[in-house]
Amino acid sequence: MTQAADQLRYTKLPLNDGTGSLPALGFGTLIPDAHATEVATRLALEAGFRAIDTAERYRTEKEVGSAMQQVFKSGAVRREDVFVVTKLWNNNHRPERVEPAFEASRRKLRLDYVDLYLIHTPFAFQPGDEQDPRDAAGQVIYDRGVTLLDTWRAMEALVGTGRCRSIGLSDVSLETLKEIVAAARIKPAVVHVESHPYLPQWDLVDYCRANGIALQAFAALGHSSRPSLLEDPVVTAIARQAGKTPAQVLLAWAIQRGTAPLTTSKTPSRIKENFDVSAIGDDAMQAIRDRITTRARFNTVVETGVPGFIPRDR
Numbered sequence: 001m002t003q004a005a006d007q008l009r010y011t012k013l014p015l016n017d018g019t020g021s022l023p024a025l026g027f028g029t030l031i032p033d034a035h036a037t038e039v040a041t042r043l044a045l046e047a048g049f050r051a052i053d054t055a056e057r058y059r060t061e062k063e064v065g066s067a068m069q070q071v072f073k074s075g076a077v078r079r080e081d082v083f084v085v086t087k088l089w090n091n092n093h094r095p096e097r098v099e100p101a102f103e104a105s106r107r108k109l110r111l112d113y114v115d116l117y118l119i120h121t122p123f124a125f126q127p128g129d130e131q132d133p134r135d136a137a138g139q140v141i142y143d144r145g146v147t148l149l150d151t152w153r154a155m156e157a158l159v160g161t162g163r164c165r166s167i168g169l170s171d172v173s174l175e176t177l178k179e180i181v182a183a184a185r186i187k188p189a190v191v192h193v194e195s196h197p198y199l200p201q202w203d204l205v206d207y208c209r210a211n212g213i214a215l216q217a218f219a220a221l222g223h224s225s226r227p228s229l230l231e232d233p234v235v236t237a238i239a240r241q242a243g244k245t246p247a248q249v250l251l252a253w254a255i256q257r258g259t260a261p262l263t264t265s266k267t268p269s270r271i272k273e274n275f276d277v278s279a280i281g282d283d284a285m286q287a288i289r290d291r292i293t294t295r296a297r298f299n300t301v302v303e304t305g306v307p308g309f310i311p312r313d314r
């Protein structure tokens, strides 16, 4: 199949709540510099990305909103063709804090509605304006006065307001996800977790598929961390043989296994490269599954409750 005829990059995953679908190939905005975030988001939309991921915690919503306004106003992209995701941070898990936090995010993004609102992690922090509350010993101060289900109920109340289309969970284990699914009035539409060939999470992928939940996979290229996925010999051999880059092989693998990979780049050529994805063969899919035995989790928040990746001073 020629690359022009290949539709893989336009794959969409249907959502279980009937609101539509999630574009599989997504662009994340966890970029330390505010101006770089705005430029990268605009370039990503211009390159063809139609799913944009941000979060209250990244402190990039204003820049992401500004980039989106630029492309909407230019007429290059329509609002209704972009799927915008943002997330509730840990200091806002108390039910009465959920809607104000959502509204603050929506306004910064300059949107009438948000496509998907996620609980960023299942760990509630001390309620208040401090995003990273720590005690004198430097330990995170958790909030034991609220459960994840309490927060989920407040998320459910947002759906139906017309301002929040779908809700979901991030950084959850399969066990936690099952508990919420069992108790929920509205099931999570999307689960957003780290996943790539070094952390394939097949159990979670299978559970999500069986329950109609879309799995969005962050750090799809390994977050520039070691061991390096982009230098993995199985991946580089497939890339050489197929005339693709290792990043394109990893993204094709993620889409073809039914997940929705998220990448981030502040580098214009990489933004284009990461959207220019086409299918890899069944042999390559199987080789990645069977011959890559390295296992690595780059963001340990699911296990420790202490968020990773975000610099402490943000």
Ligand SMILES: NC(=O)c1ccc[n+]([C@@H]2O[C@H](COP(=O)([O-])OP(=O)(O)OC[C@H]3O[C@@H](n4cnc5c(N)ncnc54)[C@H](OP(=O)(O)O)[C@@H]3O)[C@@H](O)[C@H]2O)c1
Pocket: 027, 028, 029, 030, 031, 053, 054, 120, 170, 171, 192, 217, 218, 219, 220, 221, 222, 223, 224, 230, 247, 262, 263, 264, 265, 266, 267, 270, 271, 273, 274, 299, 309
């Ligand atoms: N829920 C959560 O807890 C959570 C956690 C982490 C991430 N996320 C979301 O997921 C998004 C993606 O995660 P991530 O940042 O870990 O993604 P990633 O794409 O695996 O890693 C980004 C890194 O890869 C580099 N890169 C990107 N494309 C490349 C390419 N084609 N070739 C070589 N290097 C490349 C980037 O470098 P340059 O920028 O220098 O080009 C950057 O250093 C985040 O932005 C965020 O929206 C969510």
